[in-house]
Amino acid sequence: QVQLQQWGAGLLKPSETLSLTCAVEDDSFSGYFWTWIRQPPGKGLEWIGEINHLGSANYNPSLKSRVTLFVDKSKKHLSLNLTSMTAADTALYYCARGPGYDHVWGTYRPLDHWGQGILVTVSS
Amino acid sequence: EIVLTQSPGTLSLSPGDRATLSCRASQSVSNNYFAWYQQIPGQPPRLLIYGASNRATGIPDRFGGSGSGTDFTLTITRLEPEDFAVYYCQQYASSLPTFGQGTKVEIK
Numbered sequence: 596q597v598q599l600q601q602w603g604a605g606l607l608k609p610s611e612t613l614s615l616t617c618a619v620e621d622d623s624f625s626g627y628f629w630t631w632i633r634q635p636p637g638k639g640l641e642w643i644g645e646i647n648h649l650g651s652a653n654y655n656p657s658l659k660s661r662v663t664l665f666v667d668k669s670k671k672h673l674s675l676n677l678t679s680m681t682a683a684d685t686a687l688y689y690c691a692r693g694p695g696y697d698h699v700w701g702t703y704r705p706l707d708h709w710g711q712g713i714l715v716t717v718s719s
Numbered sequence: 720e721i722v723l724t725q726s727p728g729t730l731s732l733s734p735g736d737r738a739t740l741s742c743r744a745s746q747s748v749s750n751n752y753f754a755w756y757q758q759i760p761g762q763p764p765r766l767l768i769y770g771a772s773n774r775a776t777g778i779p780d781r782f783g784g785s786g787s788g789t790d791f792t793l794t795i796t797r798l799e800p801e802d803f804a805v806y807y808c809q810q811y812a813s814s815l816p817t818f819g820q821g822t823k824v825e826i827k
Contacts, residue, residue: 639818639820639821640807642815642816689764694811697769697770697773700770700773702752702769702770702773703769703770704770704773705769705816706764706809707766707769707775707776
C-alpha cells in the first residue's frame with residue numbers, strides 16, 4: 596500500500612525558508628517521479644516541481660529561483676525548500692506520486708497518491 | 720504554458736442527475752496526457768481519469784473521460800451524494816504541467 600506522510604513548519608515569517616519533508620512507503624519508489632503541488636486557501640492547484648529517485652528534478656519556472664527539491668532514496672524521503680517566503684506563498688503544500696508509466700494502458704499516469712498536505716502560513 | 724479553462728465554474732445538480740464538465744486547453748495536449756481529479760473539502764485531490772479516458776484504480780464506472788487535442792470532458796452519469804465536490808483538469812504533456820481553475824458540483 597502506498598502512503599505519503601508529510602511534515603514541516605506550518606508558520607513562517609516573511610523572508611524565511613520553508614522546509615518540508617515527505618516520507619514515502621512504496622515498493623516501487625524508483626519507478627516514479629515525485630511531485631510537489633501547492634494550493635492557496637480557497638484556490639486552485641499549482642505545480643511546484645518533480646524529482647525522481649536519482650535526484651533529477653524539474654521546476655516551475657515561476658518558482659525556479661527559490662525552490663530546491665531533494666531526495667534521500669535510502670530513506671525514501673522527499674524534501675522541498677522554498678526560500679524568501681512571502682504572504683503569496685501561503686498555501687497547502689502536497690507531495691504526490693507521479694508521473695509514472697502505466698504498463699497496462701501504455702501511457703503515463705499522473706498524480707495517483709497524495710500526502711495529507713501541510714498548511715503553510717506566512718505572516719509577520 | 721498550456722492554459723486550461725474549465726466550464727462551467729459551478730454546476731448545480733441533484734443526486735441522480737448527469738453531470739458534464741468541460742476543459743479547454745490553449746494548445747493541443749499531446750499523447751492525451753490529460754487527467755481529471757476530484758477534491759472534497761479538507762482532503763487532497765483524488766485522481767479519477769488519466770490518459771484522457773482511463774479510470775484510475777477504484778474509480779466507479781459512472782465516471783468517464785473523453786476528448787482529445789484541446790477539448791476534454793468529464794461525465795458523471797448518475798450523481799451520488801459523495802460526488803458533490805470540486806473537479807480539476809490537468810495536462811501533463813508539457814514540461815510545465817498545469818491545472819484548470821476547477822468546477823464545483825453542488826447540490827441544487
